[in-house]
Amino acid sequence: MAADELSRIFAALADPTRRDMVTQLAVGDATVNQLAEPYPISLQAVYKHLKVLEDAGVVSRLPGPQPRPVRLEAEVFDLMDKWIERYRRRAEERYRRLDAVLAQLNETETGKDEQKGSVA
Amino acid sequence: MNNIAETQIEADPNVPIIRLTREFAGTPEQLFRAHTDPRLFAQWIGPRSLQTRIEEWDARSGGSWRFVSTRDGEEHAFRGCFHDVRPDRIVQTFTYEGDPDGVALETLWFDDLGNGRTRLRGQSLVDSFESRDAWLKSGMETGANEGYAKLEEMLADGAI
Numbered sequence: 001m002a003a004d005e006l007s008r009i010f011a012a013l014a015d016p017t018r019r020d021m022v023t024q025l026a027v028g029d030a031t032v033n034q035l036a037e038p039y040p041i042s043l044q045a046v047y048k049h050l051k052v053l054e055d056a057g058v059v060s061r062l063p064g065p066q067p068r069p070v071r072l073e074a075e076v077f078d079l080m081d082k083w084i085e086r087y088r089r090r091a092e093e094r095y096r097r098l099d100a101v102l103a104q105l106n107e108t109e110t111g112k113d114e115q116k117g118s119v120a
Numbered sequence: 121m122n123n124i125a126e127t128q129i130e131a132d133p134n135v136p137i138i139r140l141t142r143e144f145a146g147t148p149e150q151l152f153r154a155h156t157d158p159r160l161f162a163q164w165i166g167p168r169s170l171q172t173r174i175e176e177w178d179a180r181s182g183g184s185w186r187f188v189s190t191r192d193g194e195e196h197a198f199r200g201c202f203h204d205v206r207p208d209r210i211v212q213t214f215t216y217e218g219d220p221d222g223v224a225l226e227t228l229w230f231d232d233l234g235n236g237r238t239r240l241r242g243q244s245l246v247d248s249f250e251s252r253d254a255w256l257k258s259g260m261e262t263g264a265n266e267g268y269a270k271l272e273e274m275l276a277d278g279a280i
Contacts (some may be wrong), residue, residue, distance in 0.1 A: 010256075014249035019133065087138075087256050088129040090167075095127055095142050095240075097164035101154050102146035104234075109150075 005057065006083055009076055012056035017041070017051050022072060025059060029069040136252040140242040148238045150231035152207055155179075155228065162187070180221075181205050185212070200226075214244070222251050 013019050021035055036046040050070060053059045058076050061068045130139040142153060144243040154160045156179035166172040166189045176186040179202055186199035200223075207230070214224040224244045231239040246252045 010249060010252070040190070081258055084129055084131055088127055091129060091140055091142075092127040094164060095144070098151075098154055100143065101160055101164050102144055102150050105150045105153070105160075106146065 006055040006079060009058060009080065012052050012058050015049070017054075018053055021049060021053065022058065025070060025072040029062070029071045031067040031069055033067065035070060131256070136246045136249050137203060138244045138246075138252060138256070140244075141239065143233065143237060143239050145236065146238055147236055148232045149227060151230045151238045152210075155210060156205065178202065179205055185204065223247065223249075 005079065013022065017039060020038070023115065024030060024035060024038075030051065030060065032043070032046060035050070036043050057073055057078075057098055059070050059072055125140045126227075128138060132139065146154070154164065158174040158177040158179075161177075162172040162174050165187070170189040170191045173188045173190065174185075175197075176184060176199070178184055179201060181204050183202045183205070184200070185202065185252060186197065188195050188197045189280050190196075197216055197217040199217060202210065202211050203212040209230070210226075210228045211227075214226050215222060224246045226245075227243045229239075229240065229241040233239055
């Protein structure tokens with residue numbers, strides 16, 4: 001499930017224009033024309049970018065009459081946070097092991113030269 | 121070993137970099153040794169469920185390294201070069217041999233905080249957001265294994 005979904009999200013966000021659009025949308029919903037304004041690219045190209053973001057579930061178009069505003073899907077970022085959190089925990093797990101190695105070093109070294117004791 | 125700050129991770133939104141910070145109850149010199157002495161390194165690098173076998177280890181500027189993680193006969197090899205090895209900073213490359221085209225450039229800093237404490241700062245630069253994606257995802261896949269479940273248990277027990 002999430003792995004593929006997240007691959008799509010990260011791939012969608014790999015493009016600087018699309019990341020910029022997401023930044024714009026973080027401020028609030030926007031129409032396609034509003035979104036297109038800052039870029040020297042065709043409206044068609046903007047639609048293409050939006051399609052990638054939409055397919056990845058990063059944004060959605062609100063239903064109703066045109067112009068339908070584009071909205072950022074906040075849950076997507078919760079998912080990414082979770083992903084990064086797992087990575088973080090794995091690193092943390094590794095560093096707990098490093099803590100143990102350092103504690104051992106501290107022990108043997110305070111045994112050898114009584115000059116340097118550290119941390120209770 | 122009580123109030124140790126947990127690892128902080130930051131995925132930069134503009135460049136494909138993962139940054140990491142963690143404080144340790146150890147001197148910069150000890151931390152340096154834990155990263156350069158192969159015997160010490162093998163003790164902490166891999167998940168507990170894996171065996172780490174160091175195959176090559178020359179922790180000098182211009183030297184190279186390679187280690188293999190094994191579990192139930194399944195092997196994963198990693199290799200790279202020590203680009204710059206100094207007491208306060210290590211710069212190295214990192215490649216998972218299962219994805220030989222992917223090369224990460226890693227920098228580690230050992231900041232002396234005094235009183236036998238050190239802040240480790242690490243940075244991994246990969247060549248694209250897609251690579252970082254794969255990188256983080258590999259964390260997730262490993263996360264699904266038993267080692268991660270074990271960590272969850274420890275968290276639930278309040279052991280962490």
